[in-house]
Amino acid sequence: PMLRVGMTNPPFILEHLDAIAKALCHPCVFSYLHVPVQSGSDAVLERMNREYTREEFERVCDVLLSKVPGLELATDIICGFPGETDKDFEATMDLVRKYQFSHTHISQFYSRPGTPAARMKQVPSSTVKARSRQLT
Numbered sequence: 001p002m003l004r005v006g007m008t009n010p011p012f013i014l015e016h017l018d019a020i021a022k023a024l025c026h027p028c029v030f031s032y033l034h035v036p037v038q039s040g041s042d043a044v045l046e047r048m049n050r051e052y053t054r055e056e057f058e059r060v061c062d063v064l065l066s067k068v069p070g071l072e073l074a075t076d077i078i079c080g081f082p083g084e085t086d087k088d089f090e091a092t093m094d095l096v097r098k099y100q101f102s103h104t105h106i107s108q109f110y111s112r113p114g115t116p117a118a119r120m121k122q123v124p125s126s127t128v129k130a131r132s133r134q135l136t
Helices: 010-024 042-047 054-067 086-099 125-135
Strands: 032-034 072-079 103-108
Touching: 010 032, 010 054, 042 086, 054 072, 054 086, 072 086, 072 125, 086 125, 103 125
Parallel strands: 032 072, 072 103
Antiparallel strands: none
């Protein structure tokens, strides 16, 4: 029997990267991990109230990719979070190009009523769709 580790967020594993890499190298564990980044821009991550920075996400990727041969690294990206600028989006594109994730789950931001993001300046839907296509 094989074990597949599911999803985790950067703040939960930063202090345990060596142990996680060791576990992912075990012959009964698939070399796969899903670590959502959501955006390559620290400004967007802050508006999303994420508890990590791009640098911390990159540290997770760099350590695990260097210590786990053949690691399949998956991530999630949200296109068009309120206030996302062209520069923010380009930072996300740079991150995707840098790591060439084995799986990238792309979603377009959808405003839910009553949330803080619903009160923020929205990115035009045509821009969100274009960015989503560009990431694909």
